[in-house]
Amino acid sequence: MLIKQARDIPSSEITPESVYRQRRQLVKALLAGGALLAARPALALDRYTLDADEKRYPGPDWLQAQLRSAKAGQPISGEALTPYAHVTGHNNFYEFGLGKEDPKQKAQGFNTDPWKVEISGEVAKPGTYTLEDLLKPHALEERIYRLRCVEAWSMVIPWVGFPLADLIKRFEPTGNAKYVEFTTLQDPAQMPGQRSFFSTLDWPYVEGLRMDEAMHPLTILAVGVYGDALPPQNGAPLRLVVPWKYGFKSIKSIVRIRFTEQMPKVTWNQTAPNEYGFYANVNPKVDHPRWSQATERRLPSSLFSPNIIDTRMFNGYADQVAHLYSGMDLRKWF
Amino acid sequence: MVLSIAELHRSKSGRRVFWWLLFLLPLLPLAWIVRKAIEQDLGADPAQTIVTFLGLWTLRFLFITLSVTPCRRLFGWLWIQRYRRMYGLYTLFYACLHLLSFATFILGWRPELIARELSERPYIIVGFIAWLGLVALGITSTRGWVKRLGRRWQQLHYLVYPIAILAMIHFAWLIRAGYGQVLFYALILLLLLGYRVGYRVKRRQQVLQQH
Numbered sequence: 295m296l297i298k299q300a301r302d303i304p305s306s307e308i309t310p311e312s313v314y315r316q317r318r319q320l321v322k323a324l325l326a327g328g329a330l331l332a333a334r335p336a337l338a339l340d341r342y343t344l345d346a347d348e349k350r351y352p353g354p355d356w357l358q359a360q361l362r363s364a365k366a367g368q369p370i371s372g373e374a375l376t377p378y379a380h381v382t383g384h385n386n387f388y389e390f391g392l393g394k395e396d397p398k399q400k401a402q403g404f405n406t407d408p409w410k411v412e413i414s415g416e417v418a419k420p421g422t423y424t425l426e427d428l429l430k431p432h433a434l435e436e437r438i439y440r441l442r443c444v445e446a447w448s449m450v451i452p453w454v455g456f457p458l459a460d461l462i463k464r465f466e467p468t469g470n471a472k473y474v475e476f477t478t479l480q481d482p483a484q485m486p487g488q489r490s491f492f493s494t495l496d497w498p499y500v501e502g503l504r505m506d507e508a509m510h511p512l513t514i515l516a517v518g519v520y521g522d523a524l525p526p527q528n529g530a531p532l533r534l535v536v537p538w539k540y541g542f543k544s545i546k547s548i549v550r551i552r553f554t555e556q557m558p559k560v561t562w563n564q565t566a567p568n569e570y571g572f573y574a575n576v577n578p579k580v581d582h583p584r585w586s587q588a589t590e591r592r593l594p595s596s597l598f599s600p601n602i603i604d605t606r607m608f609n610g611y612a613d614q615v616a617h618l619y620s621g622m623d624l625r626k627w628f
Numbered sequence: 629m630v631l632s633i634a635e636l637h638r639s640k641s642g643r644r645v646f647w648w649l650l651f652l653l654p655l656l657p658l659a660w661i662v663r664k665a666i667e668q669d670l671g672a673d674p675a676q677t678i679v680t681f682l683g684l685w686t687l688r689f690l691f692i693t694l695s696v697t698p699c700r701r702l703f704g705w706l707w708i709q710r711y712r713r714m715y716g717l718y719t720l721f722y723a724c725l726h727l728l729s730f731a732t733f734i735l736g737w738r739p740e741l742i743a744r745e746l747s748e749r750p751y752i753i754v755g756f757i758a759w760l761g762l763v764a765l766g767i768t769s770t771r772g773w774v775k776r777l778g779r780r781w782q783q784l785h786y787l788v789y790p791i792a793i794l795a796m797i798h799f800a801w802l803i804r805a806g807y808g809q810v811l812f813y814a815l816i817l818l819l820l821l822g823y824r825v826g827y828r829v830k831r832r833q834q835v836l837q838q839h
Contacts, residue, residue, distance in 0.1 A: 380672035392806045492808035594673040602736040
């Protein structure tokens with residue numbers, strides 16, 4: 295299957311190895327010329343070099359051609375990537391436990407292929423699709439985004455995915471579709487956190503976006519990270535990434551995408567409405583009731599030089615997204 | 629085992645050996661976390677890991693201190709009483725490290741952040757008050773202060789109960805989801821405080837019967 299797909303790629307599309315090997319120099323040269331933004335070449339995404347003891351997650355065979363042909367992302371200038379070990383070893387995924395290391399420990403047996411996603415609600419083309427069919431028409435690309443957790447730590451992560459807007463357009467939402475609601479898998483047999491007696495969260499986990507937020511070009515559905523498929527602890531096989539919102543908005547392991555007229559009842563807001571709003575935009579001026587959001591620890595944070603940086607409005611994406619909220623009182627709609 | 633510890637305390641050298649043993653044991657958690665820090669083996673967010681770790685051990689030493697009296701009464705371990713102050717001071721020691729590491733690793737000693745945390749965050753305020761209480765108890769733990777305060781010393785040191793409750797509230801308010809761990813610790817505190825209430829009630833009845 296993999297071989298067959300490889301044959302489908304015309305040889306003209308394949309970057310010659312000599313060029314591909316020089317991509318770093320090429321990017322550096324462009325940077326030096328200040329021409330990076332003006333003309334960024336669409337280079338295929340390389341597999342990242344990892345330490346030998348790091349576990350890789352290649353993902354299913356059917357995803358390989360798409361992953362390998364993904365366009366490389368643009369680094370955030372002056373902000374280094376959070377190392378792979380931390381991106382895949384420091385996770386909030388309460389379905390697999392409350393500790394940051396629980397998801398990595400407890401999600402390794404999580405079965406993410408085959409996977410089905412239900413598209414429902416206010417759309418012309420509802421239905422249940424295999425992930426393979428859902429992804430087929432989309433060209434993947436890398437997006438290097440900041441991720442700001444509501445707990446005041448942050449990372450820089452190279453996701454692989456595609457704009458959510460492209461998917462939404464395919465299913466033709468009706469005029470009544472004002473919001474998009476996402477649901478995580480509920481499967482207590484595989485997800486020990488859903489069996490916990492003391493959890494305050496109701497399962498399944500639900501998140502949502504306003505339609506214009508969902509259609510925004512920064513909003514992506516991710517299927518990979520660091521050039522490979524998503525590890526289960528990072529929300530395999532399909533997750534949302536909304537870089538200007540707190541991390542909990544970027545729901546993992548999605549099984550349902552529903553278009554609604556009413557604002558979806560999202561999990562954290564239902565659990566603690568005074569602490570977590572529907573919008574959950576990163577905002578250094580509006581603190582969490584129990585801790586400050588003015589600063590964040592950019593991980594990895596070394597103990598003896600704690601990497602404490604100022605949190606930026608909309609997580610540094612204000613230029614692109616602030617207009618979505620013009621006229622809104624962000625203290626009220628936190 | 630119990631008998632042998634009591635016997636050990638009859639000789640001066642036995643007491644000394646045991647004192648050193650119980651003195652060094654509480655340094656193990658600190659040694660462990662320092663080693664992990666040096667090896668850079670505290671995960672992606674060492675600041676949070678170390679602060680949580682030290683906070684949890686503060687609570688554990690507080691509970692150990694609070695279990696001295698019940699152990700003495702229930703099991704007749706008279707020797708245990710002489711270590712109560714040591715473990716009380718270890719509670720204060722870990723509380724100080726917890727606070728210092730929070731100020732250093734989480735707040736980076738930024739004055740404006742410290743001022744905001746101490747004035748606006750209920751869980752920080754509660755924890756800080758508990759720490760102030762521990763400092764007061766620590767300072768007055770010397771023989772000199774015991775003599776100077778006389779009867780009032782005992783009254784002052786009853787503060788350990790509200791301190792323990794504040795520490796528990798501080799802990800519970802930090803939780804985002806999942807109360808399993810907090811309930812476990814709360815249950816232990818309930819037992820430790822409940823024992824004292826029960827003991828008082830029983831004593832009172834005995835006194836009433838005698839009259």
